[in-house]
Amino acid sequence: MFEDAKPQIENIVALVALCPDKLQEKCFELLLTSYLQSLSPSRPAANPASVTPAPALAPHEAPSNAGASATIPDAIKTRFNSLVSRTKVNGAKAADLFDFNVDPFTFHALSVPGSSTTEKMRNVALLLALKGYLISASWVADWKEFRATCIDHSCWDQGNVAKTMKHKWFKVASSATDISLTGEGIKAAEGCFTKLASGPDDASA
Amino acid sequence: MMPTSEDLESFHERACSLHTQLGTNHNFARVDQSAALAEAARDWLKISAALKEAVDGFLPALEQFDSIMAEVLKATKQRTRASVFRKHLEPFKSVFMDSVVVPLMRYEGSPSQAAARQLEGVFAGLVSTDEEQYISEAARCSSVRCHRAAIVMLWAAAIARIHAEIQNVGFAAYNAAAAASVKKKGSPFNRIQNSINVASLADLQLGRDFDLIAVGMELWGYDSQTFDELNRCLNIRNAAAHPGSFEPTSLDVRQFAEKIKRFIFEFFATKRKI
Numbered sequence: 001m002f003e004d005a006k007p008q009i010e011n012i013v014a015l016v017a018l019c020p021d022k023l024q025e026k027c028f029e030l031l032l033t034s035y036l037q038s039l040s041p042s043r044p045a046a047n048p049a050s051v052t053p054a055p056a057l058a059p060h061e062a063p064s065n066a067g068a069s070a071t072i073p074d075a076i077k078t079r080f081n082s083l084v085s086r087t088k089v090n091g092a093k094a095a096d097l098f099d100f101n102v103d104p105f106t107f108h109a110l111s112v113p114g115s116s117t118t119e120k121m122r123n124v125a126l127l128l129a130l131k132g133y134l135i136s137a138s139w140v141a142d143w144k145e146f147r148a149t150c151i152d153h154s155c156w157d158q159g160n161v162a163k164t165m166k167h168k169w170f171k172v173a174s175s176a177t178d179i180s181l182t183g184e185g186i187k188a189a190e191g192c193f194t195k196l197a198s199g200p201d202d203a204s205a
Numbered sequence: 206m207m208p209t210s211e212d213l214e215s216f217h218e219r220a221c222s223l224h225t226q227l228g229t230n231h232n233f234a235r236v237d238q239s240a241a242l243a244e245a246a247r248d249w250l251k252i253s254a255a256l257k258e259a260v261d262g263f264l265p266a267l268e269q270f271d272s273i274m275a276e277v278l279k280a281t282k283q284r285t286r287a288s289v290f291r292k293h294l295e296p297f298k299s300v301f302m303d304s305v306v307v308p309l310m311r312y313e314g315s316p317s318q319a320a321a322r323q324l325e326g327v328f329a330g331l332v333s334t335d336e337e338q339y340i341s342e343a344a345r346c347s348s349v350r351c352h353r354a355a356i357v358m359l360w361a362a363a364i365a366r367i368h369a370e371i372q373n374v375g376f377a378a379y380n381a382a383a384a385a386s387v388k389k390k391g392s393p394f395n396r397i398q399n400s401i402n403v404a405s406l407a408d409l410q411l412g413r414d415f416d417l418i419a420v421g422m423e424l425w426g427y428d429s430q431t432f433d434e435l436n437r438c439l440n441i442r443n444a445a446a447h448p449g450s451f452e453p454t455s456l457d458v459r460q461f462a463e464k465i466k467r468f469i470f471e472f473f474a475t476k477r478k479i
Contacts, residue, residue, distance in 0.1 A: 144314040144318070147314055148310055
């Protein structure tokens, strides 16, 4: 935790030595406090106007937009943070994929990845199941929400939907059973999420 | 009951099939064709009325199809040429899907409607017909963002189950458990009131929910942590039912539902299996 502290403290001591004797103790205290605060991940980010604290993120992450991720509802924060930590994506960018200001929260201006209707349909199902995981800890997507999202993204193919959804990613996928992911499907959903959270140009339209 | 997009899709197919069956000639429509068209027109007017009631005017195109079907119904009362019916049904073939079915699909697939369906799904296979009505009402409330009302309805389902379970074990057993609970010292037992001498469902309904869940520790043997969880749910319910600043979201409703599922419905389901 304090691997880099030694040279910093040496610098502080050097600076303190420049001060009058009476002020050296206070000066040391101020400089040390300032140094320790600079190590804290919840310091204000680039946007000084943002006063909301960043949520707990994985240790490797440096939040680039604390304001956006701070709105993550408490009910999903644990699962969101564990997803972010598993997929090793930037927490703030991941949070920006969602609109947490609407109730219930949903994806924000999402551009579904995929080069064909089939691919897009499957990715819609994966992303909705990922949202389902955040809400209820089960990788399940609502069939009607899936259909409506596909319609919105112009990738709904009524004639081929049954064939498209017969895939190793889905345990079941029909209007009667909703959509439930397999282990491979969960990996694919996390991959899709990583792709969206990593590529700024792909994430929002 | 609100017609679904599946109902509308099948009506669309039916209208298209009637249109095709009318053929391409200019003869008068046969009696059986007129009868089938009249039946379809009546069905449409029923579907449309139910839709208007449920979707609160977000499907303005319905009016156009209502007028068409009213014309069709009127035309079936007299000899009418097949071509006239075909002309009437043409909009069903060409624009019905895009102007009615697809908007309804979008409505059904909206996150709030999905959340409401998932709320009902939480209790699938765990609730009785009576309790299901409260759950459905809660889901409907939640779908229109009346989350406080949804919480009140979910709690009503939970209390309905507790009442049913008390009737199951008998009022004598409940009264005995209540008497034993009152004798115990400390919280929450010292807060139990009016729980003794319950002789009917009406007596139970007049009692306090707090007493029911406190006596439940003695009656069904759940621990104080379960009681605490249930008491927290009761406090949330009370906050939702009384004026104040409590503004739950759909996620709060979902969490509340998960808790009463676990501590009420699953608890009693497990107890029965044992």
